[in-house]
Amino acid sequence: MEPSKLGENVQIDVTTNYLSEQSDPDSKRFVFSYHITITNHNECSVQLLSRRWLIIDGNEHSQEVVGEGVVGEQPLIEPGDSYSYTSGTVLATHVGSMQGHYHMRDAEGLEFDAPIAPFTLAQPNALH
Numbered sequence: 001m002e003p004s005k006l007g008e009n010v011q012i013d014v015t016t017n018y019l020s021e022q023s024d025p026d027s028k029r030f031v032f033s034y035h036i037t038i039t040n041h042n043e044c045s046v047q048l049l050s051r052r053w054l055i056i057d058g059n060e061h062s063q064e065v066v067g068e069g070v071v072g073e074q075p076l077i078e079p080g081d082s083y084s085y086t087s088g089t090v091l092a093t094h095v096g097s098m099q100g101h102y103h104m105r106d107a108e109g110l111e112f113d114a115p116i117a118p119f120t121l122a123q124p125n126a127l128h
Contacts, residue, residue: 003112010046010104010114011039018123025094025123032121033088034098036070038114040077044107047076048083053100053116058093070102094123 022031099118
């Protein structure tokens with residue numbers, strides 16, 4: 001299967017939370033967690049090798065984060081199975097966004113990217 005099809009068959013669902021107890025708005029520190037569930041809809045197992053994030057705050061300042069695996073793991077996800085994890089980020093504004101991709105490999109060694117659609121990070125009531 002071509003790499004783009006492999007990536008399209010990996011579903012990525014995101015939920016976010018504003019962590020008020022860790023944030024300090026007066027110091028322009030807004031802390032968010034994000035919970036991600038990766039579901040493999042391919043007919044073969046896939047392994048998450050690395051991640052690339054583009055994080056943009058409300059002032060249009062961007063930060064790129066690239067690294068191996070997620071939360072210290074490079075999970076192997078079998079067909080029809082899911083892998084979930086929670087991580088976080090700190091912004092200088094009460095609203096921002098994240099997007100990126102996971103670099104993955106299938107059982108035959110073919111590497112591909114699974115896109116992560118942009119999602120919003122927002123302090124409650126920041127967006128109307």
